[in-house]
Amino acid sequence: MDWTRTAVAAPVLAALWLGAAPAATADDGPDGVHLLLNGAFGSRPGELIDIDVRGVRARGDVTVTSPVFPRRVRLDRYHRDGPGHHARPAVSMAVRPGTYPLTVHAGGEVVAKDQVEVTEARRPEFRASAPGEVLRPGERLALSFDDLYPGERGEAFTASSPAFRSKVRLTHDPGGVHWHNPRMFTALVALPLDVPDGTYKVTLSGPDGRRVDDKPLEVRAARPGDRDYVGKVRGPAFFAGPDRPEEARTHGHKVRSGGTVNVLWSDSSPDPGEEERLMATSPAFERPVALRRDDSKAGDGDDPRYHGPARVRPGLESGRYPVTVISHHGRVKRTGHLLVAGADPAPAGGPDRTLLIVAASTGLAAAGVAAGAWALRRRARPTGA
Structure with missing residues (x-):
């Protein structure tokens, strides 16, 4: 409905109505007035019609009359991209369907004409x-x-x-x-x-x-097989250094109990808002880990990838622990496995057991050497000494 139509004043107005002259020829007329109607075709009662008039040279008000308006409409003057006149009157709510004339007046004369088509009102x-x-x-x-x-x-x-x-x-x-x-x-x-x-x-x-x-x-969330489901996930994978996601491995990565591991996840087409809700969970972690989008240059050109650091619980026994990531509103669930090396039995901050064993062994050896030397000295003394 909201379309635009151009009419031109005499002497080319009649030719335009007959279809012999396109709107682009309006500038050819020495006294041509451009009438631009937007929304004048198929208007319902109450809708607005945008009226734009250019090229009026007469002094005084520029007005528009039509049976579709309850009264004569005065156009406001403007100087946007050149002088012109503009208004947006509403079609009367009482107008019946039909085609009605619209006339532009300036200086007491008619300078342009067109038509307005009105359709029936519609229920809300x-x-x-x-x-x-x-x-x-x-x-x-x-x-x-x-x-x-x-x-x-x-x-x-x-x-x-x-x-x-x-x-x-x-x-x-x-x-x-x-x-x-x-x-x-x-x-x-x-x-x-x-x-x-x-x-x-x-x-x-x-x-x-x-x-x-x-x-x-x-x-309903998209599922594999739906036309709009195009996700292709990889992971979870694991890497040590926070700046080395390219070294991530899906199998065989080992971390010590109480240490830190980084979890990596990638998806060729993540759902909207995945950056805000991707989590990696594991019984080996102290708490679930939020996976954030990697916006670094290292990730340019790759599928969107997400990673975050996880603190491994201290005191864990050696073993293989599951790490799970759920995405695409629960439709995609992947589980990887992380190898955890058991905790050092020495208390944190206490002496190293290996050093204690070495030290004890060294002490015993030194004591044995001293005892042997004392025995030799006893044998070397004169009998009457």
């Missing part, structure tokens, strides 16, 4: 999603309430649903794509990333809190 309509549409967790949902109908009132509408974190306010945007409908109220709401699969009701309420309408909303 609330939309939450297209019929049969399935939305994904984290996806943005467009809400709209077309309230353009005789007798309808109210300027504040809200939508609520168990699928939303909070109520959403619908407002009219005069600079948006629905500028021509002054009673089109819209909103964008992002579904929570963790919303469970299910069918939810979205309820629209009026300014007094009364229910206006409700619509069903189906939410």
Whole structure:
């Protein structure tokens, strides 16, 4: 509906109506006046028509008359990209469907003409999603309430649903794509990333809190086999140095009890918001580990990858421990295994048992040598000494 049409004043006006002269030839007329109508085809009662007139040389007001308007419309002068006149009047709510003339007046004369087509009014309509549409967790949902109908009132509408974190306010945007409908109220709401699969009701309420309408909303996370599921994960893998993810190994990485290991995860197409909820869990870790997106230059050109450091619990026995990462809203679960070397039996901060054994052995050996030397000295003494 919101399209643009150009008309030109005499002497080329008649030719334009007959289709012999395109709008681009309007500048050829020495006294040509450009009339640009936006939204003049298929307008409903109450919708706005954008009227732009250029090339008027006469002094005084520039006005527009048409049976679709309740009164003569005065255009405002502007100097944006050259002088011109502009207005956005609304089609009268009482106009019946049909085609009506529109005339531009300046200096007491008619300087341009065109036509306005009006269609029937439509009952108010609330939309939450297209019929049969399935939305994904984290996806943005467009809400709209077309309230353009005789007798309808109210300027504040809200939508609520168990699928939303909070109520959403619908407002009219005069600079948006629905500028021509002054009673089109819209909103964008992002579904929570963790919303469970299910069918939810979205309820629209009026300014007094009364229910206006409700619509069903189906939410389901994509699964392997769905056309929009393109995830390809790798991991978990493990590496030692915090700056060496390229050395990560999925098998055979060993860490000491009480030490630190870095967990790596990659995905060719992560779900929206994965950066905020990827976790690695393991009975070997002191706590679950948040895996953050690697934005370093080292990761340029690779699939998105995530890693984070995990503290291994002290006192663990040697063994092979599982490490699990769940992504894509629980649809993808991968488990790797980490080798843990058992804790040193020496108490933290105490003497090294190996050194104690060496020291004890050395002491015993020294005592033996001393005893032998004493015995030899006894034998070497004279008998009468």
